[in-house]
Amino acid sequence: xxxxxxxxxxxxxxxxxxxxxxxxxxxxxxxxxxxxxxxxxxxxxxxxxxxxxxxxxxxxxxxxxxxxxxxxxxxxxxxxxxxxxxxxxxxxxxxxxxxxxxxxxxxxxxxxxxxxxxxxxxxxx
Amino acid sequence: xxxxxxxxxxxxxxxxxxxxxxxxxxxxxxxxxxxxxxxxxxxxxxxxxxxxxxxxxxxxxxxxxxxxxxxxxxxxxxxxxxxxxxxxxxxxxxxxxxxxxxxxxxxxxxxxxxxxxxxxxxxxx
Amino acid sequence: xxxxxxxxxxxxxxxxxxxxxxxxxxxxxxxxxxxxxxxxxxxxxxxxxxxxxxxxxxxxxxxxxxxxxxxxxxxxxxxxxxxxxxxxxxxxxxxxxxxxxxxxxxxxxxxxxxxxxxxxxxxxx
Amino acid sequence: xxxxxxxxxxxxxxxxxxxxxxxxxxxxxxxxxxxxxxxxxxxxxxxxxxxxxxxxxxxxxxxxxxxxxxxxxxxxxxxxxxxxxxxxxxxxxxxxxxxxxxxxxxxxxxxxxxxxxxxxxxxxx
Amino acid sequence: xxxxxxxxxxxxxxxxxxxxxxxxxxxxxxxxxxxxxxxxxxxxxxxxxxxxxxxxxxxxxxxxxxxxxxxxxxxxxxxxxxxxxxxxxxxxxxxxxxxxxxxxxxxxxxxxxxxxxxxxxxxxx
Amino acid sequence: xxxxxxxxxxxxxxxxxxxxxxxxxxxxxxxxxxxxxxxxxxxxxxxxxxxxxxxxxxxxxxxxxxxxxxxxxxxxxxxxxxxxxxxxxxxxxxxxxxxxxxxxxxxxxxxxxxxxxxxxxxxxx
Numbered sequence: 001x002x003x004x005x006x007x008x009x010x011x012x013x014x015x016x017x018x019x020x021x022x023x024x025x026x027x028x029x030x031x032x033x034x035x036x037x038x039x040x041x042x043x044x045x046x047x048x049x050x051x052x053x054x055x056x057x058x059x060x061x062x063x064x065x066x067x068x069x070x071x072x073x074x075x076x077x078x079x080x081x082x083x084x085x086x087x088x089x090x091x092x093x094x095x096x097x098x099x100x101x102x103x104x105x106x107x108x109x110x111x112x113x114x115x116x117x118x119x120x121x122x123x124x125x
Numbered sequence: 126x127x128x129x130x131x132x133x134x135x136x137x138x139x140x141x142x143x144x145x146x147x148x149x150x151x152x153x154x155x156x157x158x159x160x161x162x163x164x165x166x167x168x169x170x171x172x173x174x175x176x177x178x179x180x181x182x183x184x185x186x187x188x189x190x191x192x193x194x195x196x197x198x199x200x201x202x203x204x205x206x207x208x209x210x211x212x213x214x215x216x217x218x219x220x221x222x223x224x225x226x227x228x229x230x231x232x233x234x235x236x237x238x239x240x241x242x243x244x245x246x247x248x249x250x
Numbered sequence: 251x252x253x254x255x256x257x258x259x260x261x262x263x264x265x266x267x268x269x270x271x272x273x274x275x276x277x278x279x280x281x282x283x284x285x286x287x288x289x290x291x292x293x294x295x296x297x298x299x300x301x302x303x304x305x306x307x308x309x310x311x312x313x314x315x316x317x318x319x320x321x322x323x324x325x326x327x328x329x330x331x332x333x334x335x336x337x338x339x340x341x342x343x344x345x346x347x348x349x350x351x352x353x354x355x356x357x358x359x360x361x362x363x364x365x366x367x368x369x370x371x372x373x374x375x
Numbered sequence: 376x377x378x379x380x381x382x383x384x385x386x387x388x389x390x391x392x393x394x395x396x397x398x399x400x401x402x403x404x405x406x407x408x409x410x411x412x413x414x415x416x417x418x419x420x421x422x423x424x425x426x427x428x429x430x431x432x433x434x435x436x437x438x439x440x441x442x443x444x445x446x447x448x449x450x451x452x453x454x455x456x457x458x459x460x461x462x463x464x465x466x467x468x469x470x471x472x473x474x475x476x477x478x479x480x481x482x483x484x485x486x487x488x489x490x491x492x493x494x495x496x497x498x499x500x
Numbered sequence: 501x502x503x504x505x506x507x508x509x510x511x512x513x514x515x516x517x518x519x520x521x522x523x524x525x526x527x528x529x530x531x532x533x534x535x536x537x538x539x540x541x542x543x544x545x546x547x548x549x550x551x552x553x554x555x556x557x558x559x560x561x562x563x564x565x566x567x568x569x570x571x572x573x574x575x576x577x578x579x580x581x582x583x584x585x586x587x588x589x590x591x592x593x594x595x596x597x598x599x600x601x602x603x604x605x606x607x608x609x610x611x612x613x614x615x616x617x618x619x620x621x622x623x624x625x
Numbered sequence: 626x627x628x629x630x631x632x633x634x635x636x637x638x639x640x641x642x643x644x645x646x647x648x649x650x651x652x653x654x655x656x657x658x659x660x661x662x663x664x665x666x667x668x669x670x671x672x673x674x675x676x677x678x679x680x681x682x683x684x685x686x687x688x689x690x691x692x693x694x695x696x697x698x699x700x701x702x703x704x705x706x707x708x709x710x711x712x713x714x715x716x717x718x719x720x721x722x723x724x725x726x727x728x729x730x731x732x733x734x735x736x737x738x739x740x741x742x743x744x745x746x747x748x749x750x
Binding site: 037041045049053 | 537541545549553
Binding site: 448471474475478483484485486487488490491493494497498 | 660
């Protein structure tokens with residue numbers, strides 16, 4: 001993509017993570033050697049395109065994202081996006097209640113595993 | 126559960142569906158003969174307990190629910206909850222953007238199938 | 251595999267379907283031209299090996315199988331195995347209750363879709 | 376829900392776990408501070424409603440539950456429910472065979488991961 | 501993204517579909533009114549970025565894609581990508597065998613449903 | 626199955642793993658006591674039947690298998706089959722690109738988790 005897109009993504013992602021974290025994402029990426037473009041696509045396409053769309057605020061985007069990750073049971077990303085949810089201003093209550101709201105749709109096990117994964121992050125709030 | 130719980134659920138569900146629809150849910154339930162308690166549990170536990178919790182508004186609950194259903198690909202429920210989302214006041218844009226927000230998390234196929242399922246409902250808005 | 255294995259599978263599958271159905275499975279298989287070995291593997295490996303193992307009775311095997319299919323949401327196979335469950339002697343109640351038992355583990359949508367799929371078969375009982 | 380429902384759930388769950396374990400579930404719940412109602416719902420709705428339904432015995436309920444969890448691959452709950460299966464009287468053989476029965480429906484990886492998770496519990500039998 | 505990216509994607513997609521089909525994708529898109537950017541992202545990001553990466557040929561990309569779609573059970577996309585597989589030169593045998601190869605990894609139901617979905621397309625070969 | 630089938634499977638699996646590894650699979654199997662037939666079925670049915678089919682080469686089979694495992698998110702098997710992919714001659718690049726190809730079909734989280742799981746194996750290449 002274009003440099004403009006990368007910059008748009010980096011600008012957008014700084015609304016979701018600290019400036020240091022944003023830098024770290026581009027420099028200290030664990031997959032930098034194996035798959036250098038993965039992070040680039042997350043920033044350029046994910047944040048430069050999708051997260052930059054109008055129509056939803058950052059809190060709504062994080063609620064939708066956390067809900068999908070809890071449904072999939074992808075634990076590392078549940079932690080990452082619970083943190084980003086707190087950063088964009090979701091309250092601990094909004095995050096816990098969004099996960100509890102999924103009980104009728106995914107059942108208890110995925111809800112329980114997601115809350116266990118988010119526990120430390122949320123209790124430090 | 127208790128009559129109180131059933132009434133609480135029916136009261137809550139009327140925030141998500143029309144009065145007629147709420148009545149129909151309890152009377153014209155297709156699974157009434159085969160599994161009479163299924164609807165009862167959805168109303169009593171789903172709406173009387175989970176949807177009745179504090180901490181999220183009805184729009185947030187529907188965004189979280191639609192996101193989980195799109196991630197699972199359960200088409201009939203995507204339609205049902207897109208309609209309930211419109212009823213609680215989510216705009217067509219908010220619903221479409223919530224589904225688009227999932228592209229980086231579930232990929233294009235589930236997003237495409239969800240939008241196809243919701244198309245008619247949303248275009249009638 | 252060996253002719254013995256194929257015969258063992260055909261013998262076993264006749265405990266789950268009518269003799270006519272068993273014949274039909276081998277002769278009128280819709281995928282016979284495209285993937286002739288698929289049915290062979292289902293009979294030889296599925297029924298000749300797995301279903302022929304000691305330790306569970308036919309009713310237990312069908313409860314376990316139906317539970318997995320409801321969890322996956324694979325509708326055509328839910329219908330097939332609900333029918334086989336009835337054939338091996340599971341009651342309509344046991345099948346409905348096994349699907350209802352999954353509400354806390356998969357949520358309402360998959361349970362609802364499975365009961366809708368099994369409705370006609372079970373109501374003809 | 377009502378106190379009656381909570382008591383019904385606690386009474387039922389004691390058929391699946393030791394008295395000590397049942398007490399521990401209500402008192403030493405790791406998610407007690409973050410999501411105090413999660414355990415309550417599991418006991419009240421899960422055990423007080425669903426597990427309290429007629430039509431299946433406790434062994435059948437655990438076979439169905441374990442099958443769903445193996446299909447989903449939710450490891451912590453596989454361990455919990457394999458233990459509950461042993462408590463309600465399922466033999467080691469019935470549990471292993473139920474997991475093996477899923478090979479044709481979920482493939483080898485989920486079966487292998489489930490057996491690895493249950494290994495220690497089952498070998499202590 | 502940039503016009504260059506859109507053009508790169510359209511150029512790449514023409515290796516997977518007929519020229520007419522490529523035009524149709526951009527003009528007669530059923531979701532054009534509801535979600536005009538969905539198709540754009542598929543072409544720009546999907547084909548302009550991912551499919552345009554070096555390291556795999558078009559046949560390998562389609563084998564990998566079909567395998568993922570069979571595993572997910574997303575029927576409409578299985579049909580689309582089986583057709584694209586034929587267009588890039590995969591033989592009917594390679595496609596059927598790739599689906600059969602998944603039996604040990606996803607079980608029989610998803611393989612059977614995928615072959616049923618692809619049947620007409622493949623038998624017209 | 627027959628001794629012939631077991632031998633066919635062992636012969637075939639030696640194309641995917643070292644001779645020592647093949648021996649270890651049959652002798653030092655961790656699930657040998659709990660589920661002695663699991664490994665037997667993997668070798669006899671998986672390798673003696675499915676992997677022994679004509680129509681695909683070993684590299685194609687591993688691409689298809691890895692794609693399915695990444696889509697499912699079954700981490701231990703992703704590691705096993707990335708190693709087997711390297712053994713049959715897939716390059717590090719072909720494996721990484723096959724996982725990257727899945728971004729549009731499963732989203733970033735499963736791709737990221739798969740690359741993290743395969744990182745050590747691939748960087749030792």
